[in-house]
Amino acid sequence: GAVVSQHPSWVICKSGTSVKIECRSLDFQATTMFWYRQFPKQSLMLMATSNEGSKATYEQGVEKDKFLINHASLTLSTLTVTSAHPEDSSFYICSARDRPSTDTQYFGPGTRLTVL
Amino acid sequence: GEDVEQSLFLSVREGDSSVINCTYTDSSSTYLYWYKQEPGAGLQLLTYIFSNMDMKQDQRLTVLLNKKDKHLSLRIADTQTGDSAIYFCAESDEDNQGGKLIFGQGTELSVKP
Numbered sequence: 507g508a509v510v511s512q513h514p515s516w517v518i519c520k521s522g523t524s525v526k527i528e529c530r531s532l533d534f535q536a537t538t539m540f541w542y543r544q545f546p547k548q549s550l551m552l553m554a555t556s557n558e559g560s561k562a563t564y565e566q567g568v569e570k571d572k573f574l575i576n577h578a579s580l581t582l583s584t585l586t587v588t589s590a591h592p593e594d595s596s597f598y599i600c601s602a603r604d605r606p607s608t609d610t611q612y613f614g615p616g617t618r619l620t621v622l
Numbered sequence: 623g624e625d626v627e628q629s630l631f632l633s634v635r636e637g638d639s640s641v642i643n644c645t646y647t648d649s650s651s652t653y654l655y656w657y658k659q660e661p662g663a664g665l666q667l668l669t670y671i672f673s674n675m676d677m678k679q680d681q682r683l684t685v686l687l688n689k690k691d692k693h694l695s696l697r698i699a700d701t702q703t704g705d706s707a708i709y710f711c712a713e714s715d716e717d718n719q720g721g722k723l724i725f726g727q728g729t730e731l732s733v734k735p
Binding site: 510555599603610611612614615616 | 655657662663664665666667670710721722723725726727728
């Protein structure tokens with residue numbers, strides 16, 4: 507099946523710093539990638555939809571200046587958490603859509619962010 | 623807005639069948655999915671069903687869809703301890719939401735030896 511990787515798998519940073527998380531589709535081209543956030547024991551919350559070559563579409567309540575998304579190629583999307591604070595600590599998961607062959611979303615392994 | 627509901631916990635004995643249930647509200651759902659998440663990991667797609675299908679079987683997994691009642695279930699036959707995980711039901715509406723997935727809260731399946 508299609509493989510999606512994320513890097514790093516976990517990161518610890520100081521409050522006020524920025525952190526970049528990469529999401530790659532390894533064996534297919536993804537015109538659309540999605541970024542989710544998951545709190546412990548909770549479901550996934552969609553943050554934004556990222557389309558290659560265009561601006562990301564953010565869900566209501568998600569600050570686009572806080573969570574910068576770039577989808578510069580068909581295999582790479584990045585999420586940058588700017589000026590991170592402890593409340594940004596979470597599990598961030600990306601998914602990539604393998605179109606046009608299928609509408610299925612394939613998920614990355616997730617990135618655990620801890621802000622001290 | 624759209625909503626997907628699941629029961630939070632299910633406990634079964636090894637070898638028994640597990641049935642995880644899900645209800646959704648979006649009558650325009652195009653696809654319905656079941657994902658598995660193990661601790662500290664991402665989501666693994668288990669199976670999916672088109673909204674115009676009633677049933678889909680894939681080895682130990684059987685998905686039943688009652689579109690009238692907006693009810694989806696996942697049956698795992700001969701449940702093993704390795705099946706212990708959180709199972710998420712999700713729906714997407716291709717025509718109106720561009721493939722955005724709406725997830726349920728997840729059902730934690732515990733398999734006892």
